[in-house]
Amino acid sequence: MIAITNLSYYLGDRALYDSASLHIKPKQKIGLIGLNGTGKSTLLRMINGEFQPDEGSISMSGDCTIGFLNQDLLSYQTDDSILSVAMQAFERQNELQAQIDKILHEMEHDYKDELVDRLARVQDEFDALDGYSVQSKAEAILEGLGFATSDLERPLRLFSGGWRMRVMLAKLLLQKPSLLMLDEPTNHLDLPSIQWVEKYVQSYEGAVIVVSHDRQFLDNTIDTTVEVSGGKLNYYAGNYSYYLEEKSLRNEIQKGAFENQQAKIRQTERFIERFKAKATKSKQVQSRVKALDRMEVIDQVVDEAAKVHFRFQFTTQPGRHVFQLEDASKAYGEKVILDAANVTMERGDKIALIGANGRGKSTVLRVVSGDEPIEGKRRLGHNVSFTFYAQHQLESLNVKHNLLEELKYANPNKTETELRTVLGCFLFSSDDVFKKIKVLSGGEKSRIALAKVLLSQANFLLLDEPTNHLDMQSVNILIQALQQYEGSYIVVSHDRYFVENIANKIWYIEDHQIKEYPGTYEEYEIWVAERGLESAVSENAVVSSAPPQKSKSAPEPAPSKPTKTFSNEDAQKRKKAQxxxxxxxxxxxxxxxxxxxxxxxxxxxxxxxxxxxxxxVNQAYTDLKSRLDQATSEWEEAMMLVEEYAN
Incomplete structure (x- = not known):
């Protein structure tokens, strides 16, 4: 469908891409990954025709259409309703609808055969394009992305950037291009919406390229991973977890080959050095010099899995209870967030506060910090000192400081060596520490702000979406830092992999109460699924009370069901079908x-x-797909037999 051949692209004298190649096939689901700054978004813009390669080519089939979701769409504003904006995807249907309306208006004043014939032709085409159902399709996708039915007629300009991005995503999904390119699609989505997009991408009939730092989203949506590294596009025939395993194996092979080559080079250089002055060995020496010149050097493996080797300490131990709310109520006009809510947080609790947008998660963090007034009682425990991280606090960084100065301001008691160690943990090394804050990217500012939080010596952290703008390596660093942190914290995040690795309790807001699940996110998902709720994070279903206390080692078993009696014949048939x-x-x-x-x-x-x-190879692929389809069809029939004999 699309062939990228020997692609090169330069930023000044630095090559983002150097003779990179990739073939994108129809229906392929590709995850494009790599460190920040390696050129992932640039590649998407080249495929989209916005940028031109310096060398090489990008060719595509004539019927290939492209839909591109990127962060620039956040700036789009209009007084049109969000339903109207989404329905712009149906360009031809909209034209036909306008023609139908015009003809009907003319017929009110002049009912003649010519108009009737035109109306019939236009309506036939409109019907063939399924024009009568386009509005219901647009409504379904917008509501799947989290919009209430009452929102659909509201003007786009009244929504925040994140919600506008959802509208643009809905428009792209309705267009159904043959290649859908999504640049960080989960950045502005809550958990239910992320899961809805996952299911949509899984069943999408065209090809998809996703740039994302959400590991679980990638694992659940892609079948191919393409890594941007060293100016090349490295292909892995599997999802992100497969990529990690395969890359580890490739690195081991490359490491062995590199070491063997280095040994051979050292041996050759010793031979040249020893015999270069001997006339009798001149031919052998020249032969080895030429061999070294011709040798294709194997690169040394660079370990990108940065490790945190720093102990984040605090000087004051808190009491048993870190925080309490008693009969706490909070509302904005008619919108109620909390109603006589009660909750207690104990020392050592590492809590993830999850749920759909609009439920009040960030409000709860501000209530805990004391930034939001409430009705009821808010109590911080004995010797509790806290610090609050939120995206808007990036603006509080002093742009005149360099990195060392900014951390020194956060903790004057640390030596320069200790501060450099912390900066190294957050991927700032050597002369990077003298960079001014004003020249940092959004992701780099996030890392500095997080480093300041962990250096604050607070024994209680409040973190609101700390993984936004972080690449996977930085998220992994933050996970390690929080795992080593000995205090307590509450984290609001939509990154499921992150939450699973840092939380020992789950909080969620339901019926205007803060409810607690005493286990990991994975256990919480199982607990919800066993009770027949529609998803692990959906809050549409109502649970009458918080889940019962249980051990953290395993989820509580579901209630046993009555045992069904089978005849011997049915049992044998079922066994054979199974x-x-x-x-x-x-x-x-x-x-x-x-x-x-x-x-x-x-x-x-x-x-x-x-x-x-x-x-x-193409013939082998066709034969294999036919065999796979046949086996899948037979499997479905066998499964139906198993279910038939079980009922």
Missing amino acids: KRVDELENTINTLEIEKKDIEAQLASPDIYQDQQALSK
């Missing part, structure tokens, strides 16, 4: 592995140089 299901699942797994191997061959630019080999 055996067939197991056989077919093994077959499907084997075929899917073979399919990924062939797709990896098709992704290699080299194979397109040999038409005979390409034809052979």
Whole structure:
């Protein structure tokens, strides 16, 4: 569908891409990953035609259409309703609707056969394009992205940037381009909306390229990972978890090859140094010099999995109770956030506050910090000192300071060596520490602000969306830092991987109360699923009370169901059908592995140089897909038999 061949792109004298190649196939779901600044968004803009490569080419089939969701769309404003903006996706249907309205208006004054014929033709085309259902499709997607029905007629300009981005995403999804490019689509979505987009992308009929720092979103949506590194596009035939395993294996192989080559180079250089003055060895010396010159040097493996080696300490131990709310109520006019809510946080609690946008999570953090007045009682525990991190606090960084000065201001008792160690943990090394705050990117400012929070010696942290604008490496650093932190904290985040790795309790707001689940996020998801709620984070279903206390080692088992009695004949048939299901699942797994191997061959630019080999691989791919479809069909039939004999 799209072929990227020998692509090079330069920023000044630095090569973002150097002879990079990639083949994008129809229906492929690609996760484009890499450190900040490696050129992921630049590649999307080149595919979209906004930037031109300095060398190489990007070619695509004539029927290829592209939809591109990027952060620039945040600035778009209009007085049109969000439903109207989303329906701009149906350009031809809108034109036909306008023609129908015009003809009907003319017929009110002059009812003649010519108008009737025109109306019939236009209505036929409108019907063929499913024009009568486009509004319901737009409404369904907007509501899936979190908009209330009452919001659909409100002007776009009245919504914040994050909500405007959702409208633009809805418009793109309705257009159904053959290639959908999503640049950080989860940045402005809450958990229910993220899960809705996941399901949509999974079933999307076209190809998708996603740039995201949300590991779980990538794992749940992509079948291919492309890593931008060293100016190349490195292809991995699997999701993000597969990429991590495969890259580790490739790194081990590369490390061994690098060490072997270095040993050979040292041996060759010793030979040259020893015999370069001997006339009898001149031919051998010259031969080895030329061999060194011709040698394709293997790069040393760079470990990108940064580790935190710093102990974040505080001097004052808090009492048993860190924080309490008693009969706390908070409302903005008619919008009630809390109503006589009661909650207690104890020393050592590491809490993730989750849920849909608009439920009041950030408000609760401000209530805890004392920044929001409430009815009722708010109590901080004995010897509790807290600090608050939120995105708007990036503006409080002193732009005239360099990085060392900013951290020194946060904790004057630390030595320069200690501060450099902290900066190193947050990926600032060498002369980076002398950078001025004003020249930092949004992600770099976030890392500095987080470093200041952890240096504050507070024993209680309040963190509002701390992973926004952080790449995966930085998120991993923050996870390690919080895992080592010995105090207590409350974190608001929509990043499920992050929450799973840093929280030992889950808070959620329901019925205007703060309710607690005493376990990890994964256990919480299981607990919700077992009770038949629609999703682990959806708050549409009502639970009458908070979950019962349980051990943290495993989720509480679901209530047992009555045992059903089967006849011997049914039991035998069910056993036979289940055996067939197991056989077919093994077959499907084997075929899917073979399919990924062939797709990896098709992704290699080299194979397109040999038409005979390409034809052979294409035929193998077609045969394999046919076998896979047949096995899947048989598996579905077998599963239906299993279910039939079970009922």
